[in-house]
Amino acid sequence: MTYTIGLLHPGSMGSAFGAQLRARGHIVLWCPDGRSVATRRRAEHAGLEAEALAELVSRSDVLLSLCPPAAAEETAAQVAELGMAGTGAIYVEANAVSPSRVQRIADCLAPMPVVDAAVVGSPPVGGKCPTLYLSGPSKQAARIAELLAGIDVRPHVLGDSIGKASALKLAYSSYQKVSRVLAAVAYGAADSYGVVDELLEIAAKRTRSYLAETDYIPKTAARAWRWGPELEDAAALLSDVGLPDELMRAAAATLARWDGSRDERLGVAEALEALRVEGDLNSPS
Known part of the structure; x- marks a missing residue:
């Protein structure tokens, strides 16, 4: 199955994820508004498709948040302000933040389902294979694990409680x-x-x-x-x-x-x- 992934925002880890997902035939979007020259270069190198944030959210099956931890809640709030919680997208909070912050993000985005995620390892380039730990709603976590099939990222589902992956x-x-x-x-x-x-x-x-x-x-x-x-x-x-x-x-x-x-x-x-x-x-x- 082909997914459309909205990547928020392509740093070194995010752009590597994006390149891997594109190589498997998925569509990967990113939003260039307010991003640095370095971020733009990474996105272009990874072959990501630029979209305004509203279009990115409305088109995406999965929203993957891989940004500096300090910006995690602000990024989620920007998505929530668009009022598109019923689009059917899954929000993957994959930043190094505390379980309590993940819960606040989930509350902010409700009723959009949120999967708590955590990357352990280096970006998936040059043969490196990080693990993406997942916790949260079992159906959505399973879909994210399916999305990662065949790329250099190993999914590991920890259970259906938000906070386990971040902890x-x-x-x-x-x-x-x-x-x-x-x-x-x-x-x-x-x-x-x-x-x-x-x-x-x-x-x-x-x-x-x-x-x-x-x-x-x-x-x-x-x-x-x-x-x-x-x-x-x-x-x-x-x-x-x-x-x-x-x-x-x-x-x-x-x-x-x-x-x-x-x-x-x-x-x-x-x-x-x-x-x-x-x-x-x-x-x-």
């Missing part, structure tokens, strides 16, 4: 992206004292991600009473050489939440519960 994305990126920031800061500290080679030698001995080793969570809780003060000193080191220390101090403050778990043998669930502060959690029941 997965942010849970992953909270580690992936912050760990890279911390790596840069750690490298800067070592560089300031001429011990970069030694730091890299130590780092090379570890090949796995702590994110995949959940047994480290209770171990960290049990050692927090020792690690917190160490990170406070690490923050002082960073400050002394002119590097930002806020992340390190935030980590020390996080460890302080485990002060009552000194040398205890906790399970993962118990360690996480100890990490939470009463009245500080907005998680699904």
Whole structure:
């Protein structure tokens, strides 16, 4: 089946999606109004068809929102203002935003069905195959998975609850992206004292991600009473050489939440519960 997809808006990820979909024979539209020269070049290179926003929405079977996260709600509001909720289009909210923001977007666009989506991986170019996680209305999520058949994007349906895909994305990126920031800061500290080679030698001995080793969570809780003060000193080191220390101090403050778990043998669930502060959690029941 051939679909018409309205792409909002073709950045590096969106244009790569668009090119893949076009290669499978689908029609991919984009709106050039207010877009940058770089965006226009990406759209042209991908062979996307330019349309005014109203025409794009009215023609599309699927509206795929892949824009900077800060613009996600504004983009949805622009679609909602057109008053075309009954066109039969599916709105795919594929930006890295919180579950609560996805729900606000779904409320804004009602009764247009909204599928919560999250891209994990690099843009689908040069043989790279990211995964598009989907959650929300099962019928619509299945249609989006069908749309992706045969392109270098792997669909993975998580269930019919809006928010699951976005939660997965942010849970992953909270580690992936912050760990890279911390790596840069750690490298800067070592560089300031001429011990970069030694730091890299130590780092090379570890090949796995702590994110995949959940047994480290209770171990960290049990050692927090020792690690917190160490990170406070690490923050002082960073400050002394002119590097930002806020992340390190935030980590020390996080460890302080485990002060009552000194040398205890906790399970993962118990360690996480100890990490939470009463009245500080907005998680699904």
